[in-house]
Amino acid sequence: METRIRRSARAAFLALAAFALASPALAQEEEVKLAPQDWTFTGILGQYEPAQLKRGFQVYREVCSACHAMKLLAYRNLAEIGLSDDEIKAAAAEKQVTDGPNDQGDMFQRPARPSDQFVSPFPNDQAARAANNGALPPDLSLIVKARHGGPDYVYAILTGFVDAPKDFKLPQGMYYNTAFPGHAIGMPPPLTADRVTYADGTKATLEQEAHDAVTFLNWAAEPELNVRHNLGLKVLIFTIVLTALFYGLKRSVWSDVHH
């Protein structure tokens, strides 16, 4: 009995000690304050803007897709952000996929179709690391959900490349980023002003490109948001109307009762 109490006391002490040791490290990682951005899709009634999503896809297609896969998307999903059938076919056909076997039993290459998943830039993780100085570019399908800070964090990464402070030891082939934990990131700064020429004529500042790209990535991770928020609005209006009706009913039911 006594040993059991002693054992659990020791366990509690060890847990406390581990926490005390770990918390300065945690505090250090939390130190980066993310500037909250103005997103159209946040808040209970927020919605995606089709023009932003299209521009964001353009940034992914022309820049990020050189290194990052988005395996959870198929080209046909782009219809949901307003691309026409021809635009979708063209976006798919830019990439080659391995198909087969054919009648001779051989695998063959063919242009991707709308029903194919987004084609990954590298055949496997090892090839991706080999091409990126050992760092693995993560799949971006769910990245906004997978990182603390969500869209504000991904925006801060894309806009957070600056020269390293003089006393900072930046390992070979790494880049300094104000938002990345530890600040040394294996991704070269992907965006600069006019990195893309927007099809809709919007001025392509670094901030604009980052904002659009993150909006697109948020859609990829949460494509049903518009529908959900629309339903939320309807439920809200319904509840208000119902409350008013019940209030009227209560008044009429009790109108004969004199105090």
Ligand code: HEC
């Ligand atoms: C030249 C290749 C390359 C391009 C182009 C590129 N990235 Fe990356 N990216 C990387 C690599 C490599 C990493 C992994 C970095 C690490 O772990 O140190 C990474 C990591 C990331 C991360 C994860 C950061 C984290 O918290 O782990 C995000 C988000 C990201 N990239 C977004 C983008 C977006 C959006 C674009 C397009 C605008 C883009 N990247 C373009 C190579 C690239």
